[in-house]
Amino acid sequence: MDYSNLISDKMLGVKASAIREIFKVAGKPDVISFAGGLPAPESFPVDAIKKICNDILDTEPVTALQYGISEGYAPLKQQILDRMREKEQIGTDNDDIIIVSGSQQGADLTAKVLLNEGDGVICEEPSFIGCLNTFRTYNAKLYGVPMTDEGMDLNVLEETLKNNKNIKLIYTIPTFQNPSGITSSLKTRKGMLELAQKYNVAILEDNPYGELRFSGEKIPTIKSMDTTGNVIYLGSFSKVFSPGLRLAYLIMDKGVMEKMVVGKQATDVHTNVFSQMIVSRYLKEYDIDASIENSRQIYKHRCELMLSCMDTYFPKNVSYTRPEGGIFIWVTLPEGVDSGKLMLEAVKRKVAFVPGNAFMTDIEAPSNCFRLNYSTMSDEKIEAGIKILGELLAETL
Ligand SMILES: Cc1ncc(COP(=O)(O)O)c(C=O)c1O
Secondary structure, three states: OOOOOOOOOHHHHHOOOOHHHHHHHHHHOOEEOOOOOOOOOOHHHHHHHHHHHHHHHHHHHHHHOOOOOOOOOOHHHHHHHHHHHHOOOOOOHHHHHHEEOHHHHHHHHHHHOOOOOOOOOEEEEOHHHHHHHHHHHHOEEEHHHEEEEEEEEEEHHHHHHHHOOOOEEEEEEEOOOOOOOOOOOHHHHHHHHHHHHHHHEEEEEEEEOOEEEOOOOOOOOOHHOOOOOOOEEEEOOOOOOOOOOOOOOEEEHHHHHHHHHHHHHHOOOOOHHHHHHHHHHHHHOOOHHHHHHHHHHHHHHHHHHHHHHHHOOOOOOOOEEOOOEOEEEEEEEEOOOOOOHHHHHHHHHOOEEEHHHHHHHOOOOOOOOOEOOOOOOHHHHHHHHHHHHHHHHHHHH
């Protein structure tokens, strides 16, 4: 059947993710892929999960296998609220929590609840392609605000808010941003919050990497400074436990919670109860902080190794971020160099990365930037892959 006349307007504008196309190449065993964004597989607590699964099926099989409630498994909700209050000073009496099936769904629900067709969403430029595509599927208008070393450019942010009355949401990844690795400064965070309050818009603070700091000083989340309920906080277990379990959470003002719940019911009724019980038991019976510390050490080592190889092999007119956590480095080439073309050449030499245009509001415009990921690569592959890229850059520039 020919579906071309049946596809909805909102989906017509959304293209298959460039990253997915790159993954087809990057997934080949002989390619060194810096294109992904997966957590290190050795960080998964496999033995503990095996034991927990057996215990759950022995002791609470019906709870695990029966329908659950849309807001989430009650013990897990409380554990997350306690943990977030302790670690991030998040959560007021006016806040509530809903467990969602990955932060991707958290962004989707936020868009579903807040956005009409044509409403504006401000995002960092560059930003996470998955959530940009979520906003695109609601026919939202994206307004990119360039990133500085300290996060969103506050002057451009204010100008954008002042000039576009359709804006309802600011989407930000303030800590170890995907794709840039940049962490927004305290000044930027406070500035974003003040502007959101001044212009009466919501902020979606997406923080899947926040606990993966391996150097520098911790900076408070925007949500922890929010006394007015403007911030919807999105946390995830994907990068600190397992992405396959699809577990994340939204902590937000009670004023928006009811619609989130109805929206979730219409999407998938509730998040997988078995997954929620696994994480709940893990939080109760094991030391997740020790496990996260292990991940931090893995990423610290890989990040430092990749940066030192880049210092050695990359030409001096190439600049790059030096992340203090998370899993990405952002590379900037001299003006006019098209990282998309460079990627095609790199793939011929069996190295993959993601060109910068994939993370922009205008994905058609060539970009002189690209994203490197270091979280899953062996030392040997990091060294070999960066050397090959360095040679390619030296020939190209
Ligand atoms: C910034 C950001 N937000 C959301 C997601 C989606 O994560 P989840 O697995 O929780 O859906 C990712 C995944 O890479 C991400 O980098």
